[in-house]
Amino acid sequence: MAITSAFVLFAVIWFMVFFVVLPLGLKTQEEMGEVVPGTHGSAPGNLDIKRKAKITSLWAIGIWVIIAGTILSGAISVRDLDWFHRMSTPEVSLTDDTNG
Secondary structure, eight states: HHHHHHHHHHHHHHHHHHHHHHHOOOOOOHTTOOOOOSOOSSOOOOOOOOHHHHHHHHHHHHHHHHHHHHHHHTSOOOOGOOOOOSSSSOOOOSOOOGOO
């Protein structure tokens, strides 16, 4: 896995986890009883982005380590995910170089 692939994988995982963490523990302005004029009552009242970004980063690093480790170890390859047999078989060398 190239460094660019690793970064893209981490970014995708980070944003997926972020969108899961974002609504957790959210209280609306209406629930808090402090609706700012000009906003909806369902607008966030206690959106603590820094805390949620830290939680997201911790979870994303853990998930990324597991996925990247699986990819780098070769335990699962792209060919393992070819359920419809659309990939060609890997080329096998017909010459035997071990006999000298």
